[in-house]
Amino acid sequence: MIEAKSVSKAFGEKEVLSNLSFSLDEGEILGIYGKSGVGKTTLAKILCGLVPMDEGEIRMDGKTLFTPTSPYDRELGRGIQMVYQHPYASLDPNQKIRSSISELIKYHGLAKGKEETEALILKVLSEVNLDEGILSHLPRQISGGEAQRVALARCLLMKPTLLIMDEATSMLDVMVQANVFELVKKSVIDKGGSILLISHDRELVDYVADRILDLEKNWAG
Ligand SMILES: Nc1ncnc2c1ncn2[C@@H]1O[C@H](COP(=O)(O)OP(=O)(O)OP(=O)(O)O)[C@@H](O)[C@H]1O
Ligand SMILES: [Mg+2]
Numbered sequence: 001m002i003e004a005k006s007v008s009k010a011f012g013e014k015e016v017l018s019n020l021s022f023s024l025d026e027g028e029i030l031g032i033y034g035k036s037g038v039g040k041t042t043l044a045k046i047l048c049g050l051v052p053m054d055e056g057e058i059r060m061d062g063k064t065l066f067t068p069t070s071p072y073d074r075e076l077g078r079g080i081q082m083v084y085q086h087p088y089a090s091l092d093p094n095q096k097i098r099s100s101i102s103e104l105i106k107y108h109g110l111a112k113g114k115e116e117t118e119a120l121i122l123k124v125l126s127e128v129n130l131d132e133g134i135l136s137h138l139p140r141q142i143s144g145g146e147a148q149r150v151a152l153a154r155c156l157l158m159k160p161t162l163l164i165m166d167e168a169t170s171m172l173d174v175m176v177q178a179n180v181f182e183l184v185k186k187s188v189i190d191k192g193g194s195i196l197l198i199s200h201d202r203e204l205v206d207y208v209a210d211r212i213l214d215l216e217k218n219w220a221g
Contacts, residue, residue, distance in 0.1 A: 007056035031209030079161030
């Protein structure tokens with residue numbers, strides 16, 4: 001369903017991705033593995049249209065999502081959601097967690113009225129193994145692992161067809177991590193979506209992913 005063809009990207013003189021190709025099927029978890037600085041986040045940002053690539057093509061469901069010369073098809077790309085490597089970056093520091101979730105629900109018309117909104121908030125919190133006490137807190141009052149799960153919950157609300165998780169569970173201990181992956185699989189994979197799991201943790205990638213793309217072996221730098 002998503003296909004990257006001969007993607008290259010350089011920052012100035014520094015070539016980060018060189019002629020990289022891969023595809024990702026429905027219901028599949030593809031692990032992107034590689035050490036720090038190898039270009040994992042750069043690749044994720046390219047797929048979301050946040051960083052332009054120099055050469056290549058990204059296709060989705062048999063159509064061009066974008067190339068360096070044709071603009072990102074926002075309609076087609078709507079199903080792509082990314083959990084950022086730095087979880088606090090996606091949260092407004094002055095907004096309580098409840099309102100950061102309910103605002104998203106309201107903006108995208110995901111529930112009708114107060115009761116349905118509240119029910120949806122509780123459902124998505126349980127999908128990431130958080131309890132409702134977190135809702136009255138500000139981002140600075142929650143832990144890194146909790147912030148990662150709030151960021152993940154916000155992505156899950158959008159029912160992604162491709163969920164990109166960039167080191168998205170790095171602050172969770174192994175047990176919670178395993179639990180979150182079970183829940184994420186239920187809400188994304190079981191519904192025909194797919195996951196790009198980015199991590200420098202080889203054990204995690206081996207354990208969770210169906211297939212692994214080792215960026216170090218494809219490394220340009
Ligand atoms: N906007 C930018 N301008 C210049 N160089 C950049 C930019 N973004 C990334 N780079 C460089 O590209 C390389 C790859 O960065 P990237 O963030 O993709 O690595 P990563 O594999 O995600 O690393 P980590 O595991 O530490 O998150 C790094 O050397 C980085 O310094
Ligand atoms: Mg990174």
